[in-house]
Amino acid sequence: MLSGALRQLFALAEAYPDLKANQNFQQLQTELSDIENKLAAARRFFNNAVQEYNTGIQQFPAALFAASFGFTPREFFDVGEERVQLEKTPQVKF
DSSP states (O other), X not given: OHHHHHXXXXXHHHHOHHHHHOHHHHHHHHHHHXXXXXXXXXXXXXXXXXXXXXXXXXXXXXXXXXXXXXXXXXXXXXXXXXXXXXXXXXXXXX
């Protein structure tokens, strides 16, 4: 969703050269790109942690005790069927 908004925002900047030269607009573009990168990194970190956890509870000797103490495998972060709705470009109005 954020990627679509960024594409629309950059297209808007190309249409209005004065807006593109504005320092505040440039800062907004930078911050939005930074947020998108941080979200992607957080998703990768979460999925990596889930993979390590799932592997850990399946290895010996943890496998002997994990189920009895309530440790169950976790699911990876995936938006699944909602991906179509999330990929729609939001409207950016100034």
